[in-house]
Amino acid sequence: MTANPGHLTFWYTYNGFSENVLKAARKRFAADKFVPSQVSGDLTQRLLAALAGGAYLPDITMIGDNISRYFGDSDRFVNMNDHGARELAGGYLPWKWHAGATPDGFQLGFPIDIGPAALYYRHDIFEKAGLPSEPDDVAAAVPTWEKYFTFGERIRDKLPGRYLITDTKTVFTYSMAQERRKYFTPENTYLDDQSHVRLAWDRAVEAFGRRLTAGFGGSQTAGGQSVDRHAAWNTGQEVSLVNASWITGEIKQSAPGTAGKWRVCAPPGGPGNQGGSFLAITAACPDPQAAFDIISWLQNPANQAANYAEIGLFPSGPAAADDERITAPDPFFGGQSAVRVFADIADQVKYAYFSPWDITLSDTYTDELTNVELGGKDPERAWRDARNRIERLLRRQGVLS
Amino acid sequence: MSTRGRFLTYAALLVGAAITLFPYYWLAVMASNTTPDIYSSPPKLVFGDQLFHNIGEVFSRIDFFGSLLNTLVVAVVTTVAVLFFDSLAAFTFAKYTFPGSKILFGILLATFVVPTQLAAIPQFSLMADLGWVGSLKALIVPAAANAFGIFWMRQYAAGALPDELLDAARIDGCGFFRTYLHVGLPVLRPALAFLGIFTFVNVWNDFLWPLVVLIDSRHITLQLALAQLNGLYVTDYSVVMAGTLVAIVPLIIIFLFGARHFIRNIAAGALKG
Amino acid sequence: MTATSDLDTPATAVPRPPAEDAARRRRRWRHLPQYVAVSPFFILFAVFGLYPVFYSLYLSLQRWDGVGPMKFVGLENFRYLLTDSQFWDSIANTLIIWVMSTVPMTVLALLIALGLNSSVRFKGALRVAYFMPNVTSIVAMSLVFGSIFSGEFGILNWILDLFGLGHVPWLTDPWGIRCAIAIMIIWRWTGYNAIIFLAGLQALPTDVYEAARVDGASPVQTFFRITLPLLRPVLLFSLVMSAIGGLQIFTESQVLLGDRGGPGGAGLTMVLYFYGTAFADNDFGYGAAIAWGIFVVVVLFSILNWRLVQRPERGRVTTKEDAR
Numbered sequence: 002m003t004a005n006p007g008h009l010t011f012w013y014t015y016n017g018f019s020e021n022v023l024k025a026a027r028k029r030f031a032a033d034k035f036v037p038s039q040v041s042g043d044l045t046q047r048l049l050a051a052l053a054g055g056a057y058l059p060d061i062t063m064i065g066d067n068i069s070r071y072f073g074d075s076d077r078f079v080n081m082n083d084h085g086a087r088e089l090a091g092g093y094l095p096w097k098w099h100a101g102a103t104p105d106g107f108q109l110g111f112p113i114d115i116g117p118a119a120l121y122y123r124h125d126i127f128e129k130a131g132l133p134s135e136p137d138d139v140a141a142a143v144p145t146w147e148k149y150f151t152f153g154e155r156i157r158d159k160l161p162g163r164y165l166i167t168d169t170k171t172v173f174t175y176s177m178a179q180e181r182r183k184y185f186t187p188e189n190t191y192l193d194d195q196s197h198v199r200l201a202w203d204r205a206v207e208a209f210g211r212r213l214t215a216g217f218g219g220s221q222t223a224g225g226q227s228v229d230r231h232a233a234w235n236t237g238q239e240v241s242l243v244n245a246s247w248i249t250g251e252i253k254q255s256a257p258g259t260a261g262k263w264r265v266c267a268p269p270g271g272p273g274n275q276g277g278s279f280l281a282i283t284a285a286c287p288d289p290q291a292a293f294d295i296i297s298w299l300q301n302p303a304n305q306a307a308n309y310a311e312i313g314l315f316p317s318g319p320a321a322a323d324d325e326r327i328t329a330p331d332p333f334f335g336g337q338s339a340v341r342v343f344a345d346i347a348d349q350v351k352y353a354y355f356s357p358w359d360i361t362l363s364d365t366y367t368d369e370l371t372n373v374e375l376g377g378k379d380p381e382r383a384w385r386d387a388r389n390r391i392e393r394l395l396r397r398q399g400v401l402s
Numbered sequence: 403m404s405t406r407g408r409f410l411t412y413a414a415l416l417v418g419a420a421i422t423l424f425p426y427y428w429l430a431v432m433a434s435n436t437t438p439d440i441y442s443s444p445p446k447l448v449f450g451d452q453l454f455h456n457i458g459e460v461f462s463r464i465d466f467f468g469s470l471l472n473t474l475v476v477a478v479v480t481t482v483a484v485l486f487f488d489s490l491a492a493f494t495f496a497k498y499t500f501p502g503s504k505i506l507f508g509i510l511l512a513t514f515v516v517p518t519q520l521a522a523i524p525q526f527s528l529m530a531d532l533g534w535v536g537s538l539k540a541l542i543v544p545a546a547a548n549a550f551g552i553f554w555m556r557q558y559a560a561g562a563l564p565d566e567l568l569d570a571a572r573i574d575g576c577g578f579f580r581t582y583l584h585v586g587l588p589v590l591r592p593a594l595a596f597l598g599i600f601t602f603v604n605v606w607n608d609f610l611w612p613l614v615v616l617i618d619s620r621h622i623t624l625q626l627a628l629a630q631l632n633g634l635y636v637t638d639y640s641v642v643m644a645g646t647l648v649a650i651v652p653l654i655i656i657f658l659f660g661a662r663h664f665i666r667n668i669a670a671g672a673l674k675g
Numbered sequence: 676m677t678a679t680s681d682l683d684t685p686a687t688a689v690p691r692p693p694a695e696d697a698a699r700r701r702r703r704w705r706h707l708p709q710y711v712a713v714s715p716f717f718i719l720f721a722v723f724g725l726y727p728v729f730y731s732l733y734l735s736l737q738r739w740d741g742v743g744p745m746k747f748v749g750l751e752n753f754r755y756l757l758t759d760s761q762f763w764d765s766i767a768n769t770l771i772i773w774v775m776s777t778v779p780m781t782v783l784a785l786l787i788a789l790g791l792n793s794s795v796r797f798k799g800a801l802r803v804a805y806f807m808p809n810v811t812s813i814v815a816m817s818l819v820f821g822s823i824f825s826g827e828f829g830i831l832n833w834i835l836d837l838f839g840l841g842h843v844p845w846l847t848d849p850w851g852i853r854c855a856i857a858i859m860i861i862w863r864w865t866g867y868n869a870i871i872f873l874a875g876l877q878a879l880p881t882d883v884y885e886a887a888r889v890d891g892a893s894p895v896q897t898f899f900r901i902t903l904p905l906l907r908p909v910l911l912f913s914l915v916m917s918a919i920g921g922l923q924i925f926t927e928s929q930v931l932l933g934d935r936g937g938p939g940g941a942g943l944t945m946v947l948y949f950y951g952t953a954f955a956d957n958d959f960g961y962g963a964a965i966a967w968g969i970f971v972v973v974v975l976f977s978i979l980n981w982r983l984v985q986r987p988e989r990g991r992v993t994t995k996e997d998a999r
Contacts (some may be wrong), residue, residue, distance in 0.1 A: 015630075038618065038620075040617075043955075046954055046955065046957075047617050049740075049741050049742060049957050050526060050535075050614065050617060050741075050954075051535070051617055052741070052742045053526065053527065053530075053741035053742055053959075054526055054527060054529065054530025054535050055530055056530040056533065056535045056536075057530075057535045057536045057617050057618065071742075073743055074742045074743050077742065216847065217827075228639060228821070228822070228825060228827075228828075229825055229826055229827040229828070231437075231441065231639070232441040232825070232827040232828040233827060235438055235441040235442075236441065236443065254638060255437065255638070255639070256438075257438070258438055361956060364935065368935060368938075368940070371938045371939075372938060372939050375844070375847045375848065375938045375939070376848070376849060376938060376939045378939075390761075393755070393758075393759075397738075397751065397752070397755045397961065398738065398958070399738060399746070399748075408793065408794075408795070411790045411793055411795060412790075412795050412796075414786075414790060415787065415790045415791065415795060415801055416801075418783075418787060418805070419801055419804040419805060422804055422805055422807070422808060422862065422865075422866065423804055423807070425808075425816060425819050425820065425823065425862070426807075428819065428822075428823060428830060429819045432819075432822060440822070440828065441827075441828050442828075443828065443833070444833065445828065445830055445833055487715040487716060488716075490712045490713075490715075491712055491713040491715070491716055493712070494709050494712040494713050495713065498706075498709050500706035500709045500710070501706065503709070503713075506713060506717070509717075510716065510717075513720055513724065514977075516724060516725070516728055516970075520731070520946075520949060520966035520967075520969055520970065521724070521727035521728045521730070521731045521966065522950075522953065522954075523727075523731060523734060523741075523953055523959050523962060523963060524726070524727035524728075524730035524731050524734060525723065525727045527730075528722075528723070528726070528727060528730075543719070543723070544719060544722075544723035544724075546715065546719060547715045547716040547719050547720075548716070549716065549720070552716055577708070578708035578709065578712070579708060579712075582712070599810075603809075603810045606812070607811075607812045607813055607814070609813065609814055609925075609926050610925060610926070610946075610950065613954075614954060624812075625812060625814045625815075628812070628814050628815060628818075629814055629930065632818055632930070639822070642818065643818070643819070643822070646815045646818050646819060649812060649815050650811050650812055650815045650816075653810055653811070653812070654807065654810070654811065657807065657810045658803065661802075661803045661806070662799055662803075664806075665802055665803070665806055665870055668867075668870060668871070669870050669871055669873065669874030
């Protein structure tokens with residue numbers, strides 16, 4: 002049973018889709034009774050609840066970067082290759098397209114947006130401090146995390162009370178985003194060698210040890226956003242951040258007074274992706290072909306460009322990222338074309354398998370990092386605790402024997 | 403008490419009340435200013451002029467009146483059902499003995515320790531089987547009678563209802579239900595007032611179960627709408643605060659209207675219990 | 676508390692009939708209205724309480740993500756639970772926060788009740804003001820307190836700064852977090868308890884005080900020797916209520932700190948751990964096992980509570996005698 006029999010219901014989150022595109026879609030697909038429905042609360046939790054209950058399912062739904070969560074239950078979804086997805090694959094970034102398919106080629110997700118990670122920084126403050134301030138110069142000054150930290154020390158000395166780095170969690174998360182391997186192989190085998198994880202961990206601990214982090218990691222709302230951090234953007238205390246493109250909207254909305262003062266450039270450590278979402282059709286949908294036609298229209302280049310222009314979702318299709326409506330100079334970034342910077346990074350991203358456990362594992366590590374940063378926990382003990390907890394958890398869940 | 407002692411007591415009570423009410427004041431301050439004002443340092447300590455603008459934003463972003471209506475429906479229907487079922491059962495347990503009545507009351511007491519709120523997972527599956535997921539029925543029906551209310555009201559009824567009254571009713575030829583209606587209910591009125599407010603407030607403010615069982619955004623309660631506003635629109639903090647303000651105002655108005663009556667009965671209820 | 680004895684002495688005792696089938700059947704029918712009257716609760720409880728609880732016992736023996744097939748794992752989840760430091764921490768957090776909130780709350784409520792009981796003006800308005808937090812949504816006020824406690828722009832830290840007391844990292848330090856949650860609970864429940872204590876004070880017999888005054892007892896002596904012992908039943912009612920609520924602390928933590936209880940998991944209460952495991956991590960089998968772990972804690976706590984309530988009940992009678 003779907004949520005609204007006789008209609009094609011589409012679940013999306015707030016700021017998950019351009020309302021204008023949806024309005025147009027409603028009109029265009031009036032015959033199919035296309036009904037977009039903004040879901041309250043956490044969409045993943047709602048979707049899992051509906052799947053578990055076998056009731057109130059949407060026909061089409063958004064799915065986040067943890068799409069592999071559903072690979073084991075692909076019978077609850079529709080294989081879009083049966084409805085013409087294969088022919089459209091060329092229009093989207095290969096690594097992103099790949100991420101929406103199960104290991105045996107079942108195309109469960111259709112790409113919406115991606116999250117290429119860049120360095121955001123306050124041009125005005127860098128300039129006033131006499132530091133490199135133009136995007137190319139900044140990128141050249143901080144090619145690696147090590148150089149970035151050294152740069153941060155200069156900021157700290159020249160501008161006391163201001164921070165270059167949000168928290169240890171940022172360093173860890175974006176270091177991992179740049180890795181080609183994360184925690185599991187695509188066959189869901191746990192990677193015994195976690196030396197790259199240890200590298201990201203050590204880097205995060207080093208940033209803290211050199212007193213470069215502001216430590217906002219603790220105070221987050223259920224939505225994952227930090228109000229303290231918003232305050233720090235407004236007051237100019239946080240002068241730079243490494244983050245995926247989707248944070249642009251959050252900065253714009255919570256610190257409108259800083260418009261024109263931000264710039265973006267290539268991040269320290271190389272290209273990486275964090276986040277991004279998909280569209281999927283549930284098996285409860287009575288007319289998957291109609292649903293697929295709607296999806297492919299929603300994700301055509303013009304609509305992807307509109308998604309970026311309105312809510313900052315970076316297009317997964319290179320054609321959309323070339324649309325002049327969004328490549329034009331962006332006043333928020335002082336006339337810089339931020340899209341070009343993100344598109345360059347996105348082109349260099351390589352496929353990395355994101356397992357169903359990645360979020361939990363990453364959270365476990367970053368929780369322990371927060372303990373180090375805010376609770377004064379010994380880093381070695383924190384690392385051991387994180388590793389122990391993860392191994393125990395995976396053993397209980399039957400991943401490790 | 404000396405004049406000085408009385409003055410000090412009075413001053414301390416006023417300070418305490420001011421501290422108690424401060425969060426409301428602060429909420430109104432934040433809701434009536436802009437987001438950058440909230441983040442500014444030193445903070446703005448007085449009301450701004452953005453209140454109606456912010457409330458307008460709230461109404462345009464979430465279906466405030468829809469969720470208010472849903473909450474009202476759930477709270478009113480549940481409260482009426484609880485008052486009826488609980489008082490009827492309490493009246494019966496307090497004043498009648500029938501085969502198994504003691505055992506049944508014992509079972510009722512035992513249910514206190516059964517952690518039903520922790521069975522949220524299978525409860526959800528059950529709602530799915532019944533086809534009630536996403537429907538307000540899923541909130542109302544399971545809450546229509548509860549052990550706490552029955553136990554508590556039974557204690558009250560046992561003390562407040564003299565046997566002579568019941569005997570008189572029986573001699574007058576009243577059947578069981580008529581005795582309940584004409585003798586039981588009037589005497590139980592203070593207890594009903596307490597249980598009614600208690601239930602209404604609890605249902606109004608309930609969060610965990612609605613969070614689990616309500617899926618569709620057209621059928622959410624005020625608390626969920628509020629959490630949604632916070633989780634999703636936190637970038638516009640003054641709007642979140644305006645939403646918070648409008649979400650608590652209805653219940654506070656209802657409370658202020660009957661506050662004296664409410665409070666007296668709550669105290670009376672607690673003592674009798 | 677006065678009516679407890681009614682449990683054993685039925686008001687309208689039905690005489691035991693001779694064992695005659697027809698009469699007994701008639702008698703059964705005669706009691707039908709009573710069975711109907713008490714049935715709604717039992718029916719609802721069986722369907723929406725008992726069945727799910729037993730089903731969750733079954734679930735606790737499974738590994739299940741809520742979507743795919745279940746896998747029977749026996750007692751694996753419980754074995755894990757016993758050595759799960761997060762679970763033990765969540766019990767400790769819950770009890771710590773309960774103590775940190777209940778003790779100050781009771782003292783404050785008693786002081787307010789005593790103040791209100793002495794003849795002051797605007798008693799009605801003061802009672803309303805003190806009681807208001809109790810009817811205000813926890814979700815809403817958690818959001819407000821979140822901004823009051825905020826380390827960066829919170830008004831509380833600003834005030835502390837004014838007095839030169841420095842910043843307290845309320846929402847990032849483990850003890851700051853527990854303090855913040857406890858303060859929210861104190862704020863919510865002090866007025867409620869003050870009102871109840873006040874009613875208790877007003878119900879105390881005045882002749883006892885007369886006698887104490889004649890005997891030359893000081894106000895402090897009167898308070899500790901007479902008022903407090905006489906208030907015992909009311910105090911215990913408040914204690915039991917706060918224990919019931921205290922073991923279920925959830926919303927404050929969840930709204931303020933998210934599903935994992937904030938830095939160091941200091942705000943991770945038992946119910947929050949259950950919720951996070953079941954509905955955020957979709958670990959339904961283990962979630963059910965946690966639920967049963969919490970059940971055991973609640974039962975142990977209830978027994979403790981019951982003992983506490985039972986003992987002073989006897990003490991109260993003797994005190995009453997002494998006072999007279």
